[in-house]
Amino acid sequence: xxxxxxxxxxxxxxxxxxxxxxxxxxxxxxxxxxxxxxxxxxxxxxxxxxxxxxxxxxxxxxxxxxxxxxxxxxxxxxxxxxxxxxxxxxxxxxxxxxxxxxxxxxxxxxxxxxxxxxxxxxxxxxxxxxxxxxxxxxxxxxxxxxxxxxxxxxxxxxxxxxxxxxxxxxxxxxxxxxxxxxxxxxxxxxxxxxxxxxxxxxxxxxxxxxxxxxxxxxxxxxxxxxxxxxxxxxxxxxxxxxxxxxxxxxxxxxxxxxxxxxxxxxxxxxxxxxxxxxxxxxxxxxxxxxxxxxxxxxxxxxxxxxxxxxxxxxxxxxxxxxxxxxxxxxxxxxxxxxxxxxxxxxxxxxxxxxxxxxxxxxxxxxxxxxxxxxxxxxxxxxxxxxxxxxxxxxxxxxxxxxxxxxxxxxxxxxxxxxxxxxxxxxxxxxxxxxxxxxxxxxxxxxxxxxxxxxxxxxxxxxxxxxxxxxxxxxxxxxxxxxxxxxxxxxxxxxxxxxxxxxxxxxxxxxxxxxxxxxxxxxxxxxxxxxxxxxxxxxxxxxxxxxxxxxxxxxxxxxxxxxxxxxxxxxxxxxxxxxxxxxxxxxxxxxxxxxxxxxxxxxxxxxxxxxxxxxxxxxxxxxxxxxxxxxxxxxxxxxxxxxxxxxxxxxxxxxxxxxxxxxxxxxxxxxxxxxxxxxxxxxxxxxxxxxxxxxxxxxxxxxxxxxxxxxxxxxxxxxxxxxxxxxxxxxxxxxxxxxxxxxxxxxxx
Numbered sequence: 236x237x238x239x240x241x242x243x244x245x246x247x248x249x250x251x252x253x254x255x256x257x258x259x260x261x262x263x264x265x266x267x268x269x270x271x272x273x274x275x276x277x278x279x280x281x282x283x284x285x286x287x288x289x290x291x292x293x294x295x296x297x298x299x300x301x302x303x304x305x306x307x308x309x310x311x312x313x314x315x316x317x318x319x320x321x322x323x324x325x326x327x328x329x330x331x332x333x334x335x336x337x338x339x340x341x342x343x344x345x346x347x348x349x350x351x352x353x354x355x356x357x358x359x360x361x362x363x364x365x366x367x368x369x370x371x372x373x374x375x376x377x378x379x380x381x382x383x384x385x386x387x388x389x390x391x392x393x394x395x396x397x398x399x400x401x402x403x404x405x406x407x408x409x410x411x412x413x414x415x416x417x418x419x420x421x422x423x424x425x426x427x428x429x430x431x432x433x434x435x436x437x438x439x440x441x442x443x444x445x446x447x448x449x450x451x452x453x454x455x456x457x458x459x460x461x462x463x464x465x466x467x468x469x470x471x472x473x474x475x476x477x478x479x480x481x482x483x484x485x486x487x488x489x490x491x492x493x494x495x496x497x498x499x500x501x502x503x504x505x506x507x508x509x510x511x512x513x514x515x516x517x518x519x520x521x522x523x524x525x526x527x528x529x530x531x532x533x534x535x536x537x538x539x540x541x542x543x544x545x546x547x548x549x550x551x552x553x554x555x556x557x558x559x560x561x562x563x564x565x566x567x568x569x570x571x572x573x574x575x576x577x578x579x580x581x582x583x584x585x586x587x588x589x590x591x592x593x594x595x596x597x598x599x600x601x602x603x604x605x606x607x608x609x610x611x612x613x614x615x616x617x618x619x620x621x622x623x624x625x626x627x628x629x630x631x632x633x634x635x636x637x638x639x640x641x642x643x644x645x646x647x648x649x650x651x652x653x654x655x656x657x658x659x660x661x662x663x664x665x666x667x668x669x670x671x672x673x674x675x676x677x678x679x680x681x682x683x684x685x686x687x688x689x690x691x692x693x694x695x696x697x698x699x700x701x702x703x704x705x706x707x708x709x710x711x712x713x714x715x716x717x718x719x720x721x722x723x724x725x726x727x728x729x730x731x732x733x734x735x736x737x738x739x740x741x742x743x744x745x746x747x748x749x750x751x752x753x754x755x756x757x758x759x760x761x762x763x764x765x766x767x768x769x770x771x772x773x774x775x776x777x778x779x780x781x782x783x784x785x786x787x788x789x790x791x792x793x794x795x796x797x798x799x800x801x802x803x804x805x806x807x808x809x810x811x812x813x814x815x816x817x818x819x820x821x822x823x824x825x826x827x828x829x830x831x832x833x834x835x836x837x838x839x840x841x842x843x844x845x846x847x848x849x850x851x852x853x854x855x856x857x858x859x860x861x862x863x864x865x866x867x868x869x870x871x872x873x874x875x876x877x878x879x880x881x882x883x884x885x886x887x888x889x890x891x892x893x894x895x896x897x898x899x900x901x902x903x904x905x906x907x908x909x910x911x912x913x914x915x916x917x918x919x920x921x922x923x924x925x926x927x928x929x930x931x932x933x934x935x936x937x938x939x940x941x942x943x944x945x946x947x948x949x950x951x952x953x954x955x956x957x958x959x960x961x962x963x964x965x966x967x968x969x970x971x972x973x974x975x976x977x978x979x980x981x982x983x
Contacts, residue, residue: 249293250305258302265306265328266292269313272320278312282400288312290399294392298431303328304385307335308392314340338386339393341706387425391434394422398441407448415445432587439497447500454496472574473519479535480521487532488522517568518575522584526551529578533562536576540566543573551583559587657708667735669702673727674735676711681741685722686713700732722749755789758796765802769809782808840864840876841901849873850898852909856881859909860960866898874898908957910939911964912983918976919950926974931956934967953983 250266251259266289273285280287291308306328314321314336321340325333398418401411419442426435444451473489480487521532529551536542546565554560561579568574579587655663656675664678672692677684689712690697703709723742726732733739766774780791783804794800840850850866856878858864863879867887876898877884888895917923924943931938931954940955958964964982971980 249296250289252296253299254302261328262292262302262305262309265309268327269309272313272317276316279315280397280400281406282397284312284316287393287396287400290396291389291392294395294434295388297433298388298392300385300388303331303335304388306332307339307385308389311336311339311389311393315343335383335385335389338383339389342386342390384429387429388431391422391426391431391438394418395434395437395441398438398445402441402444407445411445415442418442419446436495436498440495443497443500450500451496454499468568468570469517469519469574472568476519476521476536476539479539480532483531483535485528485531485535486524487528489519491519517572518577520577520579520584522579522581525580529562529580532578533564536564536566536578540568540574542566546573546575551579559583561587654703654705656703657706659708659710666703669734671701671703671732671734672697672699672709672711673723673732674738675703675709677733677735677738677741679711683711683713684738684741685745687711687723688714699727700730751793754796755792756796758792758794761795761802762792762805765805766809769806774809779805779808840866841899850876853877853881853883855883857909857911859911859958859964860900862961864898864900866896868894868896906959908937908959910955910957913954913956913964913968914979914981914983915950915952915954915971915977916979917950917952917974918978919945919948920976923950923974923976924952927952927954927971927977930967930970930974934963934970936963936967949978 247263247266250262254262269288270285273283273288276284278284278287288309288311291312292305295305295308310324310328310332314324321336324336397414400406401414418438423435423438423442426432426438440451469491473491477487477489480489521536523529523532543565546563548563551560551562560583561577563575563577565573565575654666654668654670656666656670657663658679664675666674666678672690673684673687675690676687687699690699690701691710691712692701692703692707694708723745724732725746727742728739733742762776776788776791780786780788783791783800785791785794791800791805795802795805840852850873852858853875858876858878858881864876865879865884866874866876867884869875874896915927928938937957938954939957941952943950943952945951956964961982968980968982971977
């Protein structure tokens with residue numbers, strides 16, 4: 236490990252470069268404190284913690300950041316290794332540094348939460364899900380960094396230091412590969428969008444080294460093999476251009492442009508070019524004083540060498556979305572091969588090297604706080620993020636709906652009336668400012684909101700009217716029991732528990748539904764009492780409701796319950812000449828349908844391994860899809876198909892196991908139905924059979940047989956019904972169990 240004294244002597248000058256004497260003293264004091272606290276500790280990436288933190292701070296100094304950012308770069312790793320140090324940051328280094336350290340820690344915490352989503356690779360549908368998870372991850376990144384751009388700079392610098400360490404120690408494994416992929420997908424595009432080219436290129440090359448090590452080595456080898464020839468040619472081209480510019484009285488700085496392996500690989504793959512065909516393998520830059528001179532130099536370059544028209548880009552008159560400006564031209568050199576030349580002013584070059592970081596000075600006249608900057612600068616920053624997000628969404632997702640949704644969310648993120656809160660599973664929910672755990676619960680799901688009884692925010696129990704803040708994690712505690720068994724409190728509408736209009740409407744809808752049910756029950760009771768007084772308890776209620784002008788009987792009950800319809804009109808309808816027919820306490824039996832397997836319709840049963848065998852559904856258990864089935868070979872009657880749980884089949888299998896044959900459901904006719912027996916046990920009462928029959932009719936189940944017995948106040952009923960699948964039967968049984976007096980309803 237590098238000694239503290241050696242590290243101090245090597246980095247102190249760079250740490251304070253470009254700072255005032257007072258700010259430099261603060262940074263040096265932070266360095267001394269960091270040296271003492273880190274000692275020989277190992278950082279989260281595996282490298283010595285002090286060496287890593289000083290490297291981050293030096294990278295930030297290279298980006299010309301302010302003193303607070305450099306101190307945050309020195310300190311954030313300490314708070315990760317020892318969380319008890321976090322409360323000491325503000326008293327020792329100021330609130331700005333504390334906020335920056337908190338932002339970086341939050342970003343790293345969000346990365347840890349979302350690693351599982353990113354690591355779940357796949358193809359097809361899984362790939363689409365991964366793409367959605369990627370967008371979600373980017374959203375979380377935005378939450379942590381949109382409050383202060385300096386948090387982004389620290390995170391980019393830390394990523395560079397981590398990749399450098401992995402590369403220096405040749406740590407090629409799944410961890411480093413995953414880190415390289417994350418950096419290439421998230422941080423390198425962000426550095427590009429912010430115009431921080433120095434970090435962008437290094438992030439790309441180092442990431443590419445871990446993701447595609449063989450391709451990296453191959454291109455690096457090609458660059459090295461051609462290096463002497465290439466550098467000799469570029470040097471002679473530079474001397475020639477310098478001579479021409481001097482002759483024209485133009486002062487300019489001309490130098491070779493660095494080669495970036497990832498960029499070369501991308502162009503070779505994207506344009507299907509050979510290494511020797513790439514334009515920017517041989518390239519140099521020209522730096523001049525003003526824009527007018529840029530175009531003058533362009534004329535000189537085109538006079539010396541023949542330009543390639545399709546390879547000229549004027550980014551001065553038409554800057555890139557991130558603000559980048561330069562003239563790019565490709566010319567045919569004396570040896571017939573392409574040569575790229577970039578021409579820009581000193582100011583443009585500064586932006587190209589350091590991007591937004593070079594222009595967002597945090598210690599200007601009139602204040603040093605990010606929040607105090609001009610509003611249009613903050614909007615410009617958010618627009619940069621919006622443009623970056625759009626770029627990555629286009630590359631990663633490729634789904635218009637997701638892109639549209641994300642753009643809309645980012646537009647809202649630029650306003651001050653939205654916050655973003657996480658679930659324990661790291662899902663991000665967008666809520667209005669001032670939103671409470673109740674709003675959060677209803678945004679998750681209406682049933683979660685209805686059953687909400689408590690909340691934990693960042694692991695701490697809080698009152699349900701607590702206002703949530705950006706980046707917090709909220710966990711909802713719900714009442715136990717079946718869905719719908721619990722409900723909201725009316726106080727939630729009047730005591731500041733609900734801020735979102737969506738939440739308030741859902742709470743109101745709950746109570747409206749409750750009120751409707753109470754009104755319905757009250758109206759039903761009133762109508763039934765009226766029918767009892769008139770001795771008409773067996774009347775067909777649907778026919779009565781239609782005679783009174785209602786489409787459904789529930790509409791009649793509601794109208795009576797609200798006292799909008801008089802019971803006197805109901806009684807008059809019962810005694811009119813066109814008296815409503817009474818429904819007898821009996822069930823109407825239908826004929827077995829032509830598509831029933833009872834009448835020879837194809838059952839859709841496949842006997843595994845055979846074709847053409849005659850099959851018949853056993854009458855003892857009456858199987859229906861998707862019951863588990865098995866076949867038993869009979870003597871002279873083909874294969875009898877039983878339910879796998881059939882007791883008769885179990886006895887036959889015990890006696891003759893060799894006659895058992897595997898069977899399964901195949902494709903039956905579209906309207907094929909199967910007879911099943913249904914057993915119902917209920918308290919005997921008038922109208923019971925009618926009520927059950929109405930359910931069969933409503934569920935479109937044809938009843939072809941019924942047997943009822945009544946003894947000691949209990950009715951035992953067995954129905955033979957034709958169903959298309961057991962799902963249809965289960966639905967009907969669920970409704971039958973809710974009929975008044977029914978004690979048991981099951982398949983026989």
